[in-house]
Amino acid sequence: MSLTRRQTAAALLALPLALTATPALAHGGAGGGPRGRTLHIAGDSTAAQKYADAAPETGWGMALPFFLGGPLAVANHAVNGRSSRSFVDEGRLTALLDGVRPGDLVLVQFGHNDEKTEDPARGTDPWTTYQEYLRLYLKGARERRARPVLITPVERRRFADDGTARPTHGEYPAAMRALAAEERVPLIDVQALSLARWQELGPDGTEALFNWLEPGASPNYPDGRQDNTHFRPAGAIEVARTTARALLDARVLAPRDVRGLDAHVPERRITWPQPA
Known part of the structure; x- marks a missing residue:
């Protein structure tokens, strides 16, 4: 498998990276304490960090720190x-791997854009190239004595006429599940957790989680928006909570590593910085 565009890495390193941490947590404690x-x-x-020109669109990675306790930081790439x-x-x-240290976690969630097989720069086949690329993330994390974690892609908001929540990711989640079992990660x-949650909430209940906006509701979307893929703050918080709870249930995180899994998180806690 050819990785012919790695030469672009230097230029891309200048792009913004959302790092939710204090300097002491990200680079070692004050006075040389434990990192x-x-x-x-x-x-x-x-999952991505969103900026002021995209608000209220919100990635679930922006909300994940609300549910983490102890000396845990989030580097959202x-x-x-x-x-x-x-x-x-x-x-x-x-x-990403340049910043990984022993004991870190590398969370890997892809699928939405792998499905765009008409685009040779992004599309993958679920049972061949998708798994081959995912193995690079696993290998890179392991080489740095970090722990890789595979995360199936969060579901879109799609419902059948009878109100049944519909899966939209084809065979990609199954391919990721098979790879996780094979690689023992x-x-x-x-994908399964969010699909069940969307089913529970139904078409009306899920609308407030996604970036559905009436015309004039946001200066960034003067004509309104009907987006069934990306989240508003409530949806990002919902998915981040689900992810944190699942990391705990899988014993990837310990009880001391999480907080507030059942607590209300006000949407006003989400903020959108200005683009760099």
């Missing part, structure tokens, strides 16, 4: 429009 662990997120727009393939080919995996099945 906290970091959760590095590799993913697409559903997820970027809009990326697949398991393009994230590697653009040098973004290299940039933790799997957080957010």
Whole structure:
């Protein structure tokens, strides 16, 4: 498998990286104390940091720190429009791994853009190239004595006429589940968990979670928006809570590593910085 675009890595390193941590946690304690662990997120727009010009669109990685306790930081490398393939080919995996230290976690969620098989820069086949690219993330994390975690892609908001929540990711979640079993790495099945949650909430109840906006509701979307893929703050908080709880249930995180899993998180806690 050719990784011909790694030469772009240097330029891409200048792009913004959302790092939710204090300097002491990210780089070692004050006075040379113990360094906290970091959760590095590799993913697409559903997880990515959003900026003021996209608000109220919100990635679930922005809300994940609300549910983490102890010396845990989040380094959110997820970027809009990326697949398991393009994230590697653009040098973004290299940039992520440069910051990984022993004991860290590398959370990997791709699928939305891998499905765009008409685009040779992003599309993958679920049972061949998708798995091959995902193995690069596992290998890179393991080489740095970090723990890789595979996360199936969060579901879109799709309902049949009878109100049944519909899966939209084809064979990609199954391919990731099979790879996790083969490689013996933790799997957080957010696709299944989110599909069940959307079914519970129904078409009306899920609308407030996604970036559905009436005309004039946001200056960023003057004509309104009907987006069944990306989240508003409530949806990002919902998916982040689900992810944190699943990491605990899978014993990837210990009880001391999480907080507030059943607590109300006000949407006003989400903020959108200005673009760099």
